[in-house]
Amino acid sequence: MASFLRTAGRVRTAVPHCSVGITSRAPIVARQRRHASAAAAAVADNGEQPFFPDEPRLPIVNTEIPGPNSRREIKRLSKVFDTRSLNMMADYSQSYGNYIADLDGNVLLDVYAQIASIPVGYNNPSLLLAATSPEMASAIINRPALGNFPQHDWAEILETGVLTVAPKGLNQVFTAQAGSDANELAYKAAFMWKRQQQRGGASADFSEEDITSSMNNKAPGAPDMSILSFKTGFHGRLFGSLSTTRSKPIHKLDIPAFDWPQAPFPLLKYPLHEHAAENAAEEARCLAETERLLTTFHHPPAAVVVEPIQSEGGDNHATPTFFRGLRQLTKKHDVMFIVDEVQTGVGATGKFWAHEHWGLDTPPDMVTFSKKAQTAGYYFGNDALRPNKPYRQFNTWMGDPARAILFRSIIQEIERLDLVANTAATGDYLFAGLERLSERFPGEIMNLRGKGQGTFIAFDSGRRDEVLRKAKGKGVNIGGSGERAVRLRPMLIFQRRHADLLLERLERVFLE
């Protein structure tokens, strides 16, 4: 922790949290002071340097959530926008660091973070500097068609941003808008690569039959090939990505899908180390079935796509052995290995990319990203993944320089505050606290998982939706995943003080 504390200390001098504020945080802070003394006992000062010294020290719950002001605005919004999935009507001008505010003066510790997509805190001052720079303004109002008219500093933006955190072995990027299209672009790259290979390489041209049939959506031009994904996996909700998503029926019902294969994902027993032998057998079974599908499925796979931790599907883990096995299978059967790091990427697991935990001999062929990157795309390293002709992988915007500039700023903030190390350390601390809680409340915390995976932690609950609802009443915003998982997705600025608070509030929920 020493280096992390040093870094945190350095920061406070470097960027004072003040002048560039979008809106005064005075209201929160003032209210907060009134609560602070009463709360001193609840959250011990552990000597840790806070990343956000002005952050609320405790949540504020003034009303039920949503309260009257929020309900009024929800009613208004409902007329023009679907609000049935609405959790909170947020007031981002009053949100700060790890805390999300609403219209009724409620201020919650946020360990859901916009479905795992806010990386370094609400109204982060360093990001605000980037967002108010002339460069950002130009990127917003002069949005280029990047494939045709890139801006002169596009290489610079990529090289000093997105590419500085490229997974080892991958030195190129294709930028996109969100996780779903990032995955689909990776799938397209895989299909083009595979068909090119079958044709005899980049110099072999399309046949007349390829050309004609493609225009009729028929093979061989539109090939009867597939992407292999895993049961309970989630890769997005557009037509191609949804065909690889197998998380919940509500995602898939009534939407036509490709006849693509799904392999079983290991159903492991937690804690993993206590069930090593049977878990290993389960993983071997899943690998064998994967290989069977790779070799026999009637629509041959061009790629395997997998999440390092199945997130929407319920936080399902597998061991590095399983993933190394997958990498071997994809090599053996000459298909692409795509790692979907949309939710796991950018530090949350205590490594910048979750697949760094696996100790692979050779890198994945493609790694997709979005969410905490606040931009999206896929990394690759193999030149053969550049299609043999221009305009094959192309669209109007091909990403967004504004969001790429923001990602660069996020990366700099992560490095400046050593936030990946922070997340690894805080995650261990939080996990230990949850283990203690689970011993006291075995019916409330089941299958606790994510040990050694930063703050990417989850557990099962027999009354999950009730727990999430009650946690809000106690000042903590938490999300769920799968059928019964409570998933914790704090930001990378989540510290021990926040972990203590979360543990204390969970305890209160369980005691009720």
Added chain:
Amino acid sequence: MASFLRTAGRVRTAVPHCSVGITSRAPIVARQRRHASAAAAAVADNGEQPFFPDEPRLPIVNTEIPGPNSRREIKRLSKVFDTRSLNMMADYSQSYGNYIADLDGNVLLDVYAQIASIPVGYNNPSLLLAATSPEMASAIINRPALGNFPQHDWAEILETGVLTVAPKGLNQVFTAQAGSDANELAYKAAFMWKRQQQRGGASADFSEEDITSSMNNKAPGAPDMSILSFKTGFHGRLFGSLSTTRSKPIHKLDIPAFDWPQAPFPLLKYPLHEHAAENAAEEARCLAETERLLTTFHHPPAAVVVEPIQSEGGDNHATPTFFRGLRQLTKKHDVMFIVDEVQTGVGATGKFWAHEHWGLDTPPDMVTFSKKAQTAGYYFGNDALRPNKPYRQFNTWMGDPARAILFRSIIQEIERLDLVANTAATGDYLFAGLERLSERFPGEIMNLRGKGQGTFIAFDSGRRDEVLRKAKGKGVNIGGSGERAVRLRPMLIFQRRHADLLLERLERVFLE
């Protein structure tokens, strides 16, 4: 033109073009002055009030394009990003109004405008005000998951922006990231609506078979239904949208596609009014074939999707009669009618939405937008298009408030300068000029089309790619579409002076 001139005059007083500049435009202007006297004869001052008084009066061509500086940067970018489709390495800090600059001091009149996506000029000062507002900064750094935690003013942003220009009869919006996913979301809404209807309405629940089969990508849960699109249409390049795209093989080769029907799009003869009878017969033939597919295709269509003018496919027009016929067919056979206004929308055809030219009795069911809106989504009016349960039409970000704020500012700029009327008037002026040119150069301008459609004008050329290349050398950036169309896609701030310049430069190309 009177009201347009009045408006333009008003503007100059309201927003002086100066202080908020991202970067000084002095270099362009200084260089420009040196060219101005020589050019006075070439471009007559027609008395028109310029929207951008500081805009270059003429293009500057210093080097071949790309010149040495650009080539150096292209080489650098090529290492990490595919540049084979690159047209120009742009310098947006030096671009202004209708003029795009590059790294070698070349400044071109831009009638391609980032593939028809820049609406109101490079470095538009009004947009710059929006881009540097505290509201925008917050939207950039606090990006919400709109379905779960919308910002408190999301209704306000929609109501004062996106929804003020909603097509008549459509009062709701689902926001997206780009044209391709906007179309796919509309398709998903159509499928959910149709299956719900088949099930007996919103209250009828999914069957066990629906639920189980959907998870296996099989019917009935993942239904064998389709979207009907038209030959040479373009609707995007993700897996579902690409299945409805039928423009060029290079878009489709090697990508698996759904077995969905394509109807013929009318192959009309231009000018339309000189071939009214045979064009009407052709349209009737296409409508008959559409009806046949709607009633007999083995994967029943849930929707018809069509562009008002097929843009990527070569600027193919049809008459209002054809589109009214389509609307009738979709009503008769109870499928959704989706109008893809990604390229035609936001003023370019001299109406805010191109389908306003048709005189429909009932509005389309959904209208999709992107490009000039700088944000994307689909409009709808029918509550039955809201799926019967939450989380069915959902994703993490569900659009982007930053881009919605920008669209609001674009709309305000369009209204302030009366730019739709300007585009209608300038389009007529430009079309008349092109008609005169086509009489002199019948081999160069064939099938001139887009009369009465604002500046959304195209013509065929026997040496299209050469014309586009030579036009760059003469200081004009023009794009192509389809196999041989020269497509003009100026911004909405394109005025008669620019039309004169474009005509004069085209003439020079033709004379060579």
